Amino acid sequence: MRLAPGTRIQVYGWLLLLPALALLVTFTHYPTVTTLYHSFQSTPKGARPAVWIGLDNYHAMAADPVFWQSLRNNALYALGTIPLSIALAMLMAVLVNGKLAGRGLVRLAYFTPTILPMIAVANIWLFFYTPGYGLLDTVLRPFGAGSHNWLGNRETVLPCLMAVAVWKHAGFFMIFYLAALQGIAPALGEAAAPEGAGRWYVFRRVTFPLLMPTTLFVLVNAIINSFRLVDHVVVMTRGGPDNASSLLLYYLYDVGFRFWDTSYAAALTMVVLGILATAAIVQFAVLERRIHYR
Amino acid sequence: MRAVALAIAVALITGAAASSHAQTTEISFYYPVAVGGPVTKIIDGLAADFEKETPGIKVKPIYSGTYQESIVKALTAVKSGEPPQTSVLLSTDMFTLIDEDAILPWDDLIKTAEDRAWLKSFFPAFMLNSQTGGKTWGIPFQRSTIVLYWNKDACKEAGLDPERPPANWTEMLEFAKKLTKRDASGNVTQWGLQIPSSGFPYWLFQGLTTQNDVLLMNEAGTQTYYDKPAVIEAVQYWVDLGQKHKVMQAGIIEWGTTPKDFFEKKMAMMWTTTGNLTNVRTNAKFPFGVAMLPAQKRRGSPTGGGNFYLFKKSTPAQQQAVLRFVKWITSPKRAAEWGIDTGYVAVRPDAWETPEMKKYVAGFPAAAVARDQLQFAVAELSTHENQRVTKALNDGLQAALTGAKSSAQAMKDAQAEADRILRSSRR
Numbered sequence: 001m002r003l004a005p006g007t008r009i010q011v012y013g014w015l016l017l018l019p020a021l022a023l024l025v026t027f028t029h030y031p032t033v034t035t036l037y038h039s040f041q042s043t044p045k046g047a048r049p050a051v052w053i054g055l056d057n058y059h060a061m062a063a064d065p066v067f068w069q070s071l072r073n074n075a076l077y078a079l080g081t082i083p084l085s086i087a088l089a090m091l092m093a094v095l096v097n098g099k100l101a102g103r104g105l106v107r108l109a110y111f112t113p114t115i116l117p118m119i120a121v122a123n124i125w126l127f128f129y130t131p132g133y134g135l136l137d138t139v140l141r142p143f144g145a146g147s148h149n150w151l152g153n154r155e156t157v158l159p160c161l162m163a164v165a166v167w168k169h170a171g172f173f174m175i176f177y178l179a180a181l182q183g184i185a186p187a188l189g190e191a192a193a194p195e196g197a198g199r200w201y202v203f204r205r206v207t208f209p210l211l212m213p214t215t216l217f218v219l220v221n222a223i224i225n226s227f228r229l230v231d232h233v234v235v236m237t238r239g240g241p242d243n244a245s246s247l248l249l250y251y252l253y254d255v256g257f258r259f260w261d262t263s264y265a266a267a268l269t270m271v272v273l274g275i276l277a278t279a280a281i282v283q284f285a286v287l288e289r290r291i292h293y294r
Numbered sequence: 295m296r297a298v299a300l301a302i303a304v305a306l307i308t309g310a311a312a313s314s315h316a317q318t319t320e321i322s323f324y325y326p327v328a329v330g331g332p333v334t335k336i337i338d339g340l341a342a343d344f345e346k347e348t349p350g351i352k353v354k355p356i357y358s359g360t361y362q363e364s365i366v367k368a369l370t371a372v373k374s375g376e377p378p379q380t381s382v383l384l385s386t387d388m389f390t391l392i393d394e395d396a397i398l399p400w401d402d403l404i405k406t407a408e409d410r411a412w413l414k415s416f417f418p419a420f421m422l423n424s425q426t427g428g429k430t431w432g433i434p435f436q437r438s439t440i441v442l443y444w445n446k447d448a449c450k451e452a453g454l455d456p457e458r459p460p461a462n463w464t465e466m467l468e469f470a471k472k473l474t475k476r477d478a479s480g481n482v483t484q485w486g487l488q489i490p491s492s493g494f495p496y497w498l499f500q501g502l503t504t505q506n507d508v509l510l511m512n513e514a515g516t517q518t519y520y521d522k523p524a525v526i527e528a529v530q531y532w533v534d535l536g537q538k539h540k541v542m543q544a545g546i547i548e549w550g551t552t553p554k555d556f557f558e559k560k561m562a563m564m565w566t567t568t569g570n571l572t573n574v575r576t577n578a579k580f581p582f583g584v585a586m587l588p589a590q591k592r593r594g595s596p597t598g599g600g601n602f603y604l605f606k607k608s609t610p611a612q613q614q615a616v617l618r619f620v621k622w623i624t625s626p627k628r629a630a631e632w633g634i635d636t637g638y639v640a641v642r643p644d645a646w647e648t649p650e651m652k653k654y655v656a657g658f659p660a661a662a663v664a665r666d667q668l669q670f671a672v673a674e675l676s677t678h679e680n681q682r683v684t685k686a687l688n689d690g691l692q693a694a695l696t697g698a699k700s701s702a703q704a705m706k707d708a709q710a711e712a713d714r715i716l717r718s719s720r721r
């Protein structure tokens with residue numbers, strides 16, 4: 001059988017797509033659809049099978065104070081970590097992009113936290129925060145500060161977790177900024193100098209706008225990370241005290257694998273997915289229009 | 295997908311095994327241990343000894359992480375249709391496992407008088423969390439209670455009798471006041487007492503409620519009593535230690551670093567599990583004492599730790615093999631050996647009569663404290679929807695300890711939440 005040339009190209013194209021498509025469907029799209037389906041059903045328990053309950057899980061969620069607290073915590077956590085780690089990343093990138101003695105070493109030092117697994121990082125920071133003889137209290141002692149229960153107070157626990165996240169991610173984002181900075185022609189800065197533009201002015205009007213595509217990419221990643229990475233919560237606080245450090249995904253894990261309320265967990269998953277999808281769409285639709293790609 | 299692949303793999307393996315040695319029965323056994331080390335060696339050794347003594351049965355221990363990870367793995371395996379034949383899981387997981395239709399009562403296998411005697415051979419305190427509705431669902435294996443450890447040097451320094459632990463709540467507070475040291479600027483350098491409150495504060499709290507002579511739940515696991523006045527009193531005592539009397543670090547105290555704080559002399563008395571006995575014995579650089587928890591209206595501590603469960607979906611031959619294995623590993627000699635090696639409380643009275651155990655206790659009398667406390671012990675908090683109902687209490691306790699709610703308010707809220715969760719279990 002001979003195929004028309006147009007069809008052959010079509011088949012050829014689909015064959016090329018097939019491996020990626022198969023993986024995506026199996027591990028992303030199919031699970032998403034089944035999760036949505038399960039979120040409208042009750043959790044099967046032993047001999048009791050699942051039944052269709054419509055929006056019950058979502059109504060229960062609206063009335064669940066721990067869900068709202070986790071959502072609020074997560075929003076605060078995102079607000080507290082994302083701008084700070086992006087600003088730090090940019091600063092570090094500009095620093096190690098210039099001429100600096102031992103530049104390679106400094107770059108490595110900034111990047112090290114990224115290489116460490118989150119579990120290890122969390123355990124190290126757990127020691128930093130230990131009341132009395134932990135690193136933080138030991139450093140603060142000469143200044144007359146007593147022992148602080150950093151992770152045991154509802155006021156300090158979330159900022160403490162944010163510090164870990166910033167420390168862990170800033171170095172990673174720095175790499176992207178560094179790559180972007182290397183791609184900016186020095187001629188642009190040189191051209192501005194004779195006009196009397198200072199270094200800050202050049203950064204603000206030339207470098208920063210040219211870094212915007214990278215910032216968008218980093219922003220998307222940072223938002224995903226702030227909802228996706230909860231290893232340190234598991235190691236350091238398990239959401240305590242009294243849910244003060246419970247993040248959405250951590251609560252989801254609790255519901256799914258400690259309470260075994262799988263259908264409610266499915267509903268929570270849909271909410272997390274919804275938040276992330278909305279964030280991504282807004283970022284790409286709104287910010288992209290204001291970004292200058294070369 | 296993965297479940298299917300796994301099922302095929304398992305079918306192939308078991309199929310192959312069945313055809314080559316038709317007479318051997320293999321049982322898989324989930325055992326909770328987070329990392330390799332001495333305990334996995336002991337378990338491997340026990341499995342090997344058993345196989346040597348019992349030809350025809352192969353025991354395959356599978357190390358499954360923490361207790362929490364182990365129940366996740368076990369229940370996931372149940373849902374995928376290939377559960378282990380037996381597993382050591384928290385005694386408090388009993389209702390969860392029953393509700394998930396994952397386990398069988400041991401009574402189904404008990405046929406002979408000897409077997410019936412075996413079921414009755416354990417300390418009654420350990421059976422409280424192992425039986426419900428007239429059936430036995432768990433066989434005690436690695437069980438513990440809470441005890442008080444104290445630093446004898448610190449007591450001497452504070453002018454206290456280093457050999458006498460606090461006998462009641464009033465004394466514990468008095469001792470703690472004397473043991474709290476402050477530097478010139480008023481910062482605390484040594485706390486008097488530490489009762490950890492991270493992760494599972496309900497367990498340590500149950501020590502306090504038992505001493506105040508009140509139970510937290512009914513035996514059927516369908517009702518909690520979080521807002522009884524005696525419970526609120528117990529919360530208030532705990533909160534006051536940190537906030538009013540300032541003899542304990544305010545806020546939440548991390549369970550994991552508590553033994554380390556003790557070794558570092560950051561506090562002089564701690565409440566923790568008997569499972570830490572070997573740890574403290576190895577790492578404390580000062581003489582220490584181990585005592586029963588102090589009394590208020592009575593003495594008391596909850597039990598804790600893990601039981602053997604019998605999973606459904608195994609062949610009758612496998613079930614018999616599990617029974618033989620569990621009977622063997624809980625025999626007096628083996629139970630004593632296990633207790634000596636790990637610090638857990640040997641689960642039956644006759645294990646304490648073995649020559650090995652007598653010798654061990656003679657050299658290290660602290661080991662017997664947990665056993666002696668068992669007569670005062672109560673069942674660990676466990677209900678239907680256990681993790682959720684327990685979390686309601688944990689959240690309430692942490693809210694009170696961090697000062698976000700009054701003790702009464704925190705317990706009222708916790709009880710309301712527990713009532714809401716347990717509503718469907720009462721039908």
